[in-house]
Amino acid sequence: MLRSETTGHITTLTLNRPETMNPLGAKGDGDAFAAACDAINADIGVRCVILTGAGRAFSAGGDIKAMKQRGGSFGGNAPEISDGYRDNIHKVLRALYGLRVPLIAAVNGPAIGLGCDLACLADIRIASDKAKFGVTFLKLGLIPGDGGTWILPKIIGEARAAELFYTGDVIDPATALDWGLVSRVVAEDALMDEARSLASKVAAMPPHALRHAKNLMRQGRSISYDSALEMAANAQALMHLTEDHMEGVDALLERRAPDFKGS
Numbered sequence: 001m002l003r004s005e006t007t008g009h010i011t012t013l014t015l016n017r018p019e020t021m022n023p024l025g026a027k028g029d030g031d032a033f034a035a036a037c038d039a040i041n042a043d044i045g046v047r048c049v050i051l052t053g054a055g056r057a058f059s060a061g062g063d064i065k066a067m068k069q070r071g072g073s074f075g076g077n078a079p080e081i082s083d084g085y086r087d088n089i090h091k092v093l094r095a096l097y098g099l100r101v102p103l104i105a106a107v108n109g110p111a112i113g114l115g116c117d118l119a120c121l122a123d124i125r126i127a128s129d130k131a132k133f134g135v136t137f138l139k140l141g142l143i144p145g146d147g148g149t150w151i152l153p154k155i156i157g158e159a160r161a162a163e164l165f166y167t168g169d170v171i172d173p174a175t176a177l178d179w180g181l182v183s184r185v186v187a188e189d190a191l192m193d194e195a196r197s198l199a200s201k202v203a204a205m206p207p208h209a210l211r212h213a214k215n216l217m218r219q220g221r222s223i224s225y226d227s228a229l230e231m232a233a234n235a236q237a238l239m240h241l242t243e244d245h246m247e248g249v250d251a252l253l254e255r256r257a258p259d260f261k262g263s
Contacts, residue, residue, distance in 0.1 A: 001028075002033060003016045009045060010047070010049070010203050012049070013036060013049060013052075015054060018057075020065075021060035022058065022059040023063035023064070024062060024089065024115070025084075025089055025114075027072060027088065028088075030087060030090070030091025030092050040101060041101075044208070045207075045262070046101055047102075047205065048103075048199040048203045049099060049103045049199075050196070051096070051103060051104070051106070051119075052106040052192065056130070057115075058115055058119060058131065059110075059114065059115025060110060060113070062089075062113060072084070072088075073088045073089055089145070089146060090146070092118070093117070093147060096122075097121050100214065101210060101214065102123045102214055103121070103122040103124075104124045104125075104126065104195055104199055105118075105119040105122035105125045105126070106128075107125060107126070107127040108131065108188070109130050110134075110170075112132070112134045112136055112170070113135060114146050114148075116133050116135050117135065117146050117151050117152065118146075120148070120152055123214065124183055124198065125183060126183060126184045126186065126194060126195060127176060127186075128185070128186060128187065128191040129186070131172075131182075131185075132170050132171070133170065133171050133181060134168065135148055135152065135164050135168075137168075138168055144165065149165065152164070206245075206247075206248065206260040207244075207262040208244065209239050216232060216235065242263065243261065244258075244263060
């Protein structure tokens, strides 16, 4: 269900069940994401990832038909369902959260429930004018079983996250932009060009510094300022010793674009 394509320094991951609006939770979904993200992390040549959906949706979230049939990750007794989340759905989320390179979500259509939380794991989200966002778990008699209550408040704040969780409301792209859920909204037919243009700017940066910068931003959510400074000093020392640093300095002095090699 996951298609991976790499062009230059950019990998595009596409949720690929367009006929059913790219639901998640089928057997093997977690393994597919884990394999793709492990490969990306192991390849210093990949500097940015785009995540999008095939067809008219980004992702409608968990597979409702599987829930109705109590199958896939949603079948069995309570301990078995818990394991289905841990071993499959959570594996999808952990894989994306564990990406060491910047992740851009190109939200082409509805991103609902798990689909919305998936997009929220990205470092940057851009949306088409056909996108919609909602965390509608309570409407199904469920709670966010994917860590969404941890993810969403960090992006749009406690009050607005609570409003979405407790009402099940679905918001349009303009509201998502106003609330800071996405950084820009573009026409549907321009979305992937916009995402690739943005990814190209990211991918032009030195790969080791990119990965360290992402890690420092991630760690900065939960550590003290003193700890952040200590981590920055240690990482910066390593960056000063790279050839890419010298290339950046030379390019600036010579008034040209740098050509970073990852060395």
